Amino acid sequence: MSVRFFNRNVPDEFHQKMIEFTNKGDDIAWVAFCPGGARWSIVGKSGAYFNRNIPEECHQWMGQLSQNGAKIVCVAFTPSGTGWSVINNQGAYLNRNIPDECHTTMADMSKDGARIVCVAFPQEGGNCWSIVNDRGAYFNRNIPEECHQKMGELSTGGRLICVAFPRAGGNRWSIVNDKGAYFNRNIPEEAHMICGHFTQIYGPLKIIAFDADGNGWTIVAAATLSESVGDDKGTVKIADIYANVQKKLDGRVVGYSCAIGRATVGAYAHGEARTGADGGSQPFLPWTKAHVASVTKLITALATIRVVAVAAARGVRTKDGKPISLGSPIGEFLPKTWILKPEIAAVPMRAFLSQRSGIKTADTPCDDASMKALFETGPATGKFNPNDRSGFYSNCNFAIFRIALPIIDSHDDYVTICRKNVFDLVGAAAVDCRPPQSGPGTLTYAYQYQFPGSSPGANPGDLVSTSGGFGWYLTIEDMAKVLHSLNLNDGRILTPGQWADMTTFPPLGLDYLSDSTGYRWVEKNGGWNLGTTTMTTTAAIFGAGVYGALWMNSDMEYPGFQSNWKRCTNCETLVFNGNSMGKCHAALPADKGQHNFGGSSVYSIRKDGIVPPGHQGNWRLCNKCQAVSFAGNLQLGACSAGGNHEHGGSANFILPFRDETSPLAEDAEAEWRWCNKCQVLASTRDAQKAPVLGPCAAGGNHDHGGSGNYVLFKILTARYVLYEAYMDALKKPSA
Structure with missing residues (x-):
């Protein structure tokens, strides 16, 4: 049996020694911290142990009690650091400077061949202690009453193996039994989360220990679980997918939470939901609420399918006498005060759920008044063409169900309908399309940031009145x-x-x-940009029966790269969005002379350093229009802000050329080209991947004659991170 462990705020040497033990195949059997600095003890299942700065006599007695094949099973220190207890697997023990009653009780609980397996001392000191033996008996003195009661509950059907008390004292404690059941009270939230994650993914908990001087802790679990799912594409371990997500994201985003599984519900989180820039750091945890952006569309679709089916069962019919269905006209379930064109009224509900209604606008607000105007005047404005049912992604396709579902249901509002028809059915409570309005959750729900979160984040706020296509605040659980x-x-x-x-x-x-290679990937992703801040989300079912969800509350940092580059939908130019919106010569009236980044991915560009083979340097940021332009020619190029580009203070940006012999990586985007008139880098494909030539600041359209085919790398959103974590776990290259 091997183990899995997690350490937080412990001495680095302690952490490295645990790694050494496990690398040698020696499972961690016990750990203990002694007050007074970097003082600790690690015991292996083999009987080997390593101590650092513990009392010399304690160290000597561990040697004495390890003779003749005996093995140490428990070491415990009193809050003062001067008292200690050492216990071996043959029932022998040695105590020094512990309460007399504790010592005599250990003798009583060792009679008739019973053996002590755990001693713990709360931080209050004095005559406070807990003793557990290998026959399921335990005795407590002056510990919290709730802890005593829970020990009784966990002793039913199992026996206690670990009791631990955090440094802060009071009603704070953890208990574990030999079946892996545990109960925590007021321990660090991350530690509680790791307990659940380890139990669900790796195996039963074995040890919980708390640093006696700070806020450090250690959790050890048996690695007896290895949930795998396989098909003709290969076999994948759930634990490997989690590990790959952590490898990709730890330290590179402000915070995230993820859930991956097949037959169980597990979760993991890391980083901050809020940083010190917003009044104090708050950890991102599996129970942290976050705005899930367009993952809301999945919730709306699920609720609509159920509500329509229930309405049909209760006898709701359309004007032609047919039972209501997803094929029924949307117009029959919109407010009677709306004056709809017949061709719009006739569009079936299914067409909206599949983004094929004829709505051709991605920037129309989703409040009731704007939705009414879109459905009444859409044909006149060109924003709603029901005669063109080709796919077009728009929040409006789903916001309309915020209005239609209450009419079909004839009882509840949109939020209540989704609760009843989705969340309540699976035990997900306290969900809403706005942040928590009372209690501790008001201070802990996630904001979104620009990495590394040193600047204040953004709060999407109350989205009830515009919900449907976005708006739900959900935990990853x-x-x-x-x-x-x-x-x-x-x-x-x-x-x-x-x-x-x-x-x-x-x-x-x-x-x-x-996905593009034929791997099963059933998914809805989301993204929400406010200023320079980002939230990306995904909810997916993939492979041979794996589900996954991932919330990320910032962009992602690539060492040696600069992120926050976006495509202007007016001029097709690549523009930096980290300083200002920048001047755009092709701006629409609503853009007020600035670039428009609606619908753009976020890109990352290598900067400074050596120019690798297959790359080109000397691309510079124009400090006037914020576009990247080539500075290697005598001609600087016409600037959208007037005159020529100015590159003062710019880094040397390095762009890769497209390797036509290899497929593009999942996060790569080609067809970016140099304009030989204005010198900028511009996309030659619009949002629908159709060929396009954007308007040039030098007049006419961009001219890409003589340009290479450049590749940009999209910031890995939640969707791509989860996809690559799965593909890496399959040991196959990403498409």
């Missing part, structure tokens, strides 16, 4: 419960037939049914 049900196809939310319908092309409320 909330989403995991929904995905777990869908992944098992257990019928709690949708019947198998409804799920099959939802995932038949064109999908309903989803972005992908498979």
